[in-house]
Amino acid sequence: MKFFNDLADFSVSEIKELITLATKLNNHPEPRALEGKILSLLFLSPSLRTLISFQSAMARLGGGTFVVSPEMSIHGLESRSGIVMDGTAAEHIREAVPVIASYGDAIGIRAAAKGESLDDDLADREFSELTSLIETPYINMESAINHPCQSLADWKTLDDLKLSVHNKLVLSWTWHPNPLPFAVPAATLHMAALRGMDVTVLRPEGYALPDVVMEKARQAASISGGSVTESDDTKSTMKDCQVIYASSWASAQYYGNRRAEDEIKPDLRQWCIDEPWFNQAADNCRFMHCLPVRRGVAVADRILDGPRSVVIAEAKNRMLVQMALLHKMLSNS
Amino acid sequence: MKFFNDLADFSVSEIKELITLATKLNNHPEPRALEGKILSLLFLSPSLRTLISFQSAMARLGGGTFVVSPEMSIHGLESRSGIVMDGTAAEHIREAVPVIASYGDAIGIRAAAKGESLDDDLADREFSELTSLIETPYINMESAINHPCQSLADWKTLDDLKLSVHNKLVLSWTWHPNPLPFAVPAATLHMAALRGMDVTVLRPEGYALPDVVMEKARQAASISGGSVTESDDTKSTMKDCQVIYASSWASAQYYGNRRAEDEIKPDLRQWCIDEPWFNQAADNCRFMHCLPVRRGVAVADRILDGPRSVVIAEAKNRMLVQMALLHKMLSNS
Amino acid sequence: MKFFNDLADFSVSEIKELITLATKLNNHPEPRALEGKILSLLFLSPSLRTLISFQSAMARLGGGTFVVSPEMSIHGLESRSGIVMDGTAAEHIREAVPVIASYGDAIGIRAAAKGESLDDDLADREFSELTSLIETPYINMESAINHPCQSLADWKTLDDLKLSVHNKLVLSWTWHPNPLPFAVPAATLHMAALRGMDVTVLRPEGYALPDVVMEKARQAASISGGSVTESDDTKSTMKDCQVIYASSWASAQYYGNRRAEDEIKPDLRQWCIDEPWFNQAADNCRFMHCLPVRRGVAVADRILDGPRSVVIAEAKNRMLVQMALLHKMLSNS
Numbered sequence: 001m002k003f004f005n006d007l008a009d010f011s012v013s014e015i016k017e018l019i020t021l022a023t024k025l026n027n028h029p030e031p032r033a034l035e036g037k038i039l040s041l042l043f044l045s046p047s048l049r050t051l052i053s054f055q056s057a058m059a060r061l062g063g064g065t066f067v068v069s070p071e072m073s074i075h076g077l078e079s080r081s082g083i084v085m086d087g088t089a090a091e092h093i094r095e096a097v098p099v100i101a102s103y104g105d106a107i108g109i110r111a112a113a114k115g116e117s118l119d120d121d122l123a124d125r126e127f128s129e130l131t132s133l134i135e136t137p138y139i140n141m142e143s144a145i146n147h148p149c150q151s152l153a154d155w156k157t158l159d160d161l162k163l164s165v166h167n168k169l170v171l172s173w174t175w176h177p178n179p180l181p182f183a184v185p186a187a188t189l190h191m192a193a194l195r196g197m198d199v200t201v202l203r204p205e206g207y208a209l210p211d212v213v214m215e216k217a218r219q220a221a222s223i224s225g226g227s228v229t230e231s232d233d234t235k236s237t238m239k240d241c242q243v244i245y246a247s248s249w250a251s252a253q254y255y256g257n258r259r260a261e262d263e264i265k266p267d268l269r270q271w272c273i274d275e276p277w278f279n280q281a282a283d284n285c286r287f288m289h290c291l292p293v294r295r296g297v298a299v300a301d302r303i304l305d306g307p308r309s310v311v312i313a314e315a316k317n318r319m320l321v322q323m324a325l326l327h328k329m330l331s332n333s
Numbered sequence: 334m335k336f337f338n339d340l341a342d343f344s345v346s347e348i349k350e351l352i353t354l355a356t357k358l359n360n361h362p363e364p365r366a367l368e369g370k371i372l373s374l375l376f377l378s379p380s381l382r383t384l385i386s387f388q389s390a391m392a393r394l395g396g397g398t399f400v401v402s403p404e405m406s407i408h409g410l411e412s413r414s415g416i417v418m419d420g421t422a423a424e425h426i427r428e429a430v431p432v433i434a435s436y437g438d439a440i441g442i443r444a445a446a447k448g449e450s451l452d453d454d455l456a457d458r459e460f461s462e463l464t465s466l467i468e469t470p471y472i473n474m475e476s477a478i479n480h481p482c483q484s485l486a487d488w489k490t491l492d493d494l495k496l497s498v499h500n501k502l503v504l505s506w507t508w509h510p511n512p513l514p515f516a517v518p519a520a521t522l523h524m525a526a527l528r529g530m531d532v533t534v535l536r537p538e539g540y541a542l543p544d545v546v547m548e549k550a551r552q553a554a555s556i557s558g559g560s561v562t563e564s565d566d567t568k569s570t571m572k573d574c575q576v577i578y579a580s581s582w583a584s585a586q587y588y589g590n591r592r593a594e595d596e597i598k599p600d601l602r603q604w605c606i607d608e609p610w611f612n613q614a615a616d617n618c619r620f621m622h623c624l625p626v627r628r629g630v631a632v633a634d635r636i637l638d639g640p641r642s643v644v645i646a647e648a649k650n651r652m653l654v655q656m657a658l659l660h661k662m663l664s665n666s
Numbered sequence: 667m668k669f670f671n672d673l674a675d676f677s678v679s680e681i682k683e684l685i686t687l688a689t690k691l692n693n694h695p696e697p698r699a700l701e702g703k704i705l706s707l708l709f710l711s712p713s714l715r716t717l718i719s720f721q722s723a724m725a726r727l728g729g730g731t732f733v734v735s736p737e738m739s740i741h742g743l744e745s746r747s748g749i750v751m752d753g754t755a756a757e758h759i760r761e762a763v764p765v766i767a768s769y770g771d772a773i774g775i776r777a778a779a780k781g782e783s784l785d786d787d788l789a790d791r792e793f794s795e796l797t798s799l800i801e802t803p804y805i806n807m808e809s810a811i812n813h814p815c816q817s818l819a820d821w822k823t824l825d826d827l828k829l830s831v832h833n834k835l836v837l838s839w840t841w842h843p844n845p846l847p848f849a850v851p852a853a854t855l856h857m858a859a860l861r862g863m864d865v866t867v868l869r870p871e872g873y874a875l876p877d878v879v880m881e882k883a884r885q886a887a888s889i890s891g892g893s894v895t896e897s898d899d900t901k902s903t904m905k906d907c908q909v910i911y912a913s914s915w916a917s918a919q920y921y922g923n924r925r926a927e928d929e930i931k932p933d934l935r936q937w938c939i940d941e942p943w944f945n946q947a948a949d950n951c952r953f954m955h956c957l958p959v960r961r962g963v964a965v966a967d968r969i970l971d972g973p974r975s976v977v978i979a980e981a982k983n984r985m986l987v988q989m990a991l992l993h994k995m996l997s998n999s
Contacts, residue, residue: 036697036725036726066717066722078961090960095978099978104722295416312428362702381734385706386769392702624765630752637761638760648765
């Protein structure tokens with residue numbers, strides 16, 4: 001495997017194989033599988049779970065990691081082309097990224113959405129530019145529009161919950177004080193559709209996901225036999241729902257213009273998931289979230305602390321599926 | 334071993350067994366004993382020695398570590414209950430801590446005293462709250478009122494010095510510009526008492542250790558055959574002293590009220606340990622300190638640079654006893 | 667090997683042996699050679715390449731590392747002698763450095779030039795003071811006046827380019843907004859001279875390297891059969907040049923007085939290496955630089971992006987020669 005950038009690059013059977021391998025490595029550890037192998041971890045945006053789940057996954061297989069973030073270079077990294085570097089930045093990504101990659105057998109890169117240009121972010125321009133600079137295998141650790149490791153972990157979590165094809169998943173927008181990237185909702189929607197589920201995107205007016213995101217998911221659903229719809233009506237959408245996946249994202253129409261978005265947001269504080277949302281949901285309807293989650297803002301404490309929540313298991317699956325991914329990418333066997 | 338939180342939870346023979354194992358692992362390395370095992374290191378307060386001695390200890394046994402500090406999460410971690418998280422913190426410890434723990438086979442946690450409420454700190458409320466969130470084995474890497482890894486290392490250092498029961502140890506307060514936690518003096522006093530030594534707490538008026546701390550040590554002494562006394566007279570206390578353990582701590586009566594404490598402190602600059610203190614001490618009376626130590630403030634340079642000081646050996650023992658601890662906690666053998 | 671501080675401490679055959687070992691370990695990995703061994707990494711000045719190339723090198727051989735930087739200690743490390751530490755720094759290097767060293771089997775130390783006293787920096791006073799505090803083997807990861815790991819890597823890069831004795835290397839000063847240390851140019855000049863090359867230092871008036879630096883290189887050349895000259899004329903110097911090594915350094919005459927140096931610098935912006943420099947150079951004349959490099963300031967983009975540049979290979983060689991160095995220093999075989 002030369003890269004892991006998008007679940008759409010893999011067949012459903014290849015995805016299932018990775019999840020089977022994750023379970024196998026958890027039950028039968030292989031602490032020498034990657035001995036002498038190194039994973040470079042480049043974070044152009046901050047991370048907690050992704051960082052430590054990759055460090056743990058690699059170490060469990062006997063391999064090593066090192067971490068780079070821009071502030072480690074003197075006064076940060078320059079990324080603009082053709083610039084005369086007489087300001088503060090002492091190093092350009094055109095040197096830094098190939099060097100960092102050359103010290104590892106594979107590289108994980110996080111470059112979250114800049115939130116300035118919708119077109120650039122939907123096209124994943126920054127991530128593509130970074131990967132064009134390297135020759136080693138690479139892993140997308142969250143880009144402007146994708147988060148395939150999260151989706152692979154979520155697929156496993158849905159398996160663990162015994163949820164399969166034609167089960168109903170609601171991807172629900174929730175309130176958040178800041179405009180957040182489309183990476184997680186876009187990846188989640190596509191993953192659930194590819195898995196064959198009946199997915200509804202539940203969001204208030206003004207928060208429809210971009211057409212290109214919806215269309216990619218619909219294509220996945222058409223192959224897998226699932227379905228993709230959208231709605232702004234909580235009550236009807238939550239009926240018979242078996243799992244609600246909470247996320248927050250920016251308004252596409254105000255992308256890069258926070259002031260304009262802030263003007264329409266104050267009315268949406270009721271988009272905080274709480275027990276009444278589940279009145280007509282399926283028995284044992286579960287609550288998923290990629291974390292970090294803001295308590296009392298995106299979801300009520302009693303949901304997170306109660307039996308519906310699987311967020312801790314979901315996060316643990318990050319480490320397990322990444323072990324499988326690294327094993328597949330780097331082991332000699 | 335499911336947790337290592339307090340020497341008081343262990344019998345003297347269990348402690349001696351750990352120290353024997355530390356010496357054994359130093360002489361006969363076992364670089365694969367913990368292969369594939371991971372120790373999570375969560376630092377809610379800063380650390381130098383504890384961090385690197387645990388990283389080294391784990392790596393020497395073939396295991397891996399990863400490190401988390403609050404600033405790694407976006408805008409820090411929230412810890413208050415029932416709060417609506419619409420401020421800067423994007424993540425709550427109720428999610429972060431279980432996730433961090435789930436990526437390791439054991440977790441080390443440092444949560445030093447907040448220095449606000451004496452009752453809360455004496456009851457180790459924050460540390461207890463954190464460990465209630467996890468299911469993996471855990472290690473106290475310094476809490477509000479305990480520092481068992483330091484005490485285990487100090488026990489070994491006292492063994493290395495051939496000091497045994499009924500030798501006289503003075504735990505002396507020293508000057509420090511800031512009010513420091515009770516963790517080290519409380520743990521040291523209890524350790525020396527449990528070891529069966531004759532311990533005197535030497536401190537100026539106003540700096541008596543809290544009753545609960547003194548009482549716990551007295552109980553340990555009553556079992557081991559040691560003794561615990563206190564004094565504010567340097568001359569008589571230092572007579573025949575075989576080891577002086579320097580530390581600094583806040584005034585319990587002004588706890589959380591630095592301004593009030595500052596008013597009584599300016600007269601105490603003479604509490605800087607120097608050669609005249611040792612006039613009537615035993616030959617070769619040794620100087621111990623957990624580090625970091627302020628030169629010329631807590632102790633004179635000539636003591637630290639001279640033959641009395643064992644502070645470097647003491648710090649090295651941190652790594653050695655922690656190797657034993659991790660081996661006991663995590664090895665399959 | 668007890669220390670690696672200066673190529674001058676080794677014979678040419680010992681250096682060649684290290685480079686042969688680097689190539690061997692790259693072709694035939696030894697992922698267990700250093701199992702259970704620990705390298706302490708102490709950075710008193712910032713680093714990107716050096717940090718991650720050592721982390722990777724050690725992990726590829728099965729060993730572990732931990733990293734210390736001054737900001738990890740509470741309010742930094744004090745280094746002055748005989749001081750009363752009642753300010754912000756809570757720890758002195760006289761305790762910190764021996765403790766840090768004691769947790770590893772070897773220690774790498776970076777303490778770049780302070781740029782205040784030319785005499786102190788040329789005598790490498792800070793680095794010598796640090797290494798006088800430790801007993802473990804140590805590696806110079808860049809000191810005020812040396813960078814032997816860079817030079818060892820560069821030697822290998824010159825080998826990889828099939829450049830050998832009597833080939834012409836130009837060490838050229840380039841424009842930089844800040845006065846930089848002599849470590850890289852001094853180490854490079856000495857390395858090329860020791861390798862037996864014909865080296866010319868090309869620099870504008872006012873930027874001659876200090877006499878002691880030139881003299882050390884001339885002595886190396888006299889043994890190896892190489893030569894060392896200097897010039898301020900680009901055109902004649904670049905004639906038949908086979909490799910240009912770009913670097914920037916402070917003006918020795920204004921050392922520690924940036925304002926005075928700034929007054930003479932504005933005229934020197936043409937010292938940015940570009941294609942016309944190579945008009946009379948040898949075919950395929952190569953461009954080397956230790957990185958980080960400022961694009962459009964020290965060198966034109968088309969040089970860095972074109973076939974002359976070997977900077978990425980040069981940086982990768984850092985990791986490879988450091989693997990050899992660590993293997994030589996720490997393996998039991």
